[in-house]
Amino acid sequence: MTTSEPYERAFDEDIQRGTTEPCPECGGPVRTNSAETVCADCGLIIDEQSIDRGPEWHRDDADTAKRTGAPLTPARHDRGLSTVIGSGQDATGTDLSGQKRRRLARMRREQSRARWRSKQERNLGHGLTEIRRIASALGLADSVRDQACQLFRTAQNERLLKGRSIEAMAAASVFGACRCNGESWLIDDVAPMAQVGQNRVENAYTVLNEELGLPTPPVSLDQFVPRLASDLGCTDVVRRRAEELVVQAVDAGITTGVHPSGFAAACLYMAACVHDAPLTQADAAAAAGVTVETIRSHRDRLLSIVE
């Protein structure tokens, strides 16, 4: 790994740095993805990766890590290195006079005008702002968000923005980053956050995927169960039973071409029935964004293979 790719390296470390201690609740193994650290046994969310775990950004070698200034972030068009002129107070925190305030305001204005060196850079800033907005709306981990930003940069460098809107490509980048990280978001989850139509986003993502050859693992069904389970407030036993059902269904090969979150919801519903948990078809369907009939039909198919 060379220092010419500090961002990618930072991502990898960020993902791998997660807790490896056994689960404090049940002592089971923990599983860390880019969004959270969860116990594989009881589903306890140990860490949501939202805290600053002291990233060692600028370091000369692995041992002498030190914090020097703000972290470089791909989420800003200038990687967060631009100077921001403050206002109102001086370095010691005392208020400034009106005259000095006015001078600072003028400096700030002129600097912000000078910040965009080119049209392209302005577009980049626009796109990254959009990505930050969508990512925070979805509650994505910073590492995923940063990958989305990186993806957007690449797309722009490859001239993929020509004829497409920045907003669409920004949303597509977010979705692409999710897919690359095995995040269980569907395009239907991301697209509503965008300020353009869903088909624009889909188009942008298609281009992104084809031109860049994104390493997107196929959507795995089991990713959907934990999210739905927590949305529906299912117990751990139910969730685990549902996960078993998913595995059996995949093995039986009846999961091709089905709405993944709908199927996961059906597994959850059936698991809830087995354990006499109070989960109605309507609730399961609503959480998955499908109708009760879908839940029912999948439930029946599950019954036919579970014998």
Add this chain to the structure above:
DNA sequence: ACGATTATTGCGTTCTT
């Protein structure tokens, strides 16, 4: 008895292959 939930069936639409 009543409302809520679940089952059953048919049919036009949307999506996958």
Add this chain to the structure above:
DNA sequence: AAGAAAACAATAATCGT
């Protein structure tokens, strides 16, 4: 283009209060 899947609708049956 063909076939499967999901949605929609109408109606019946079941269950708990």
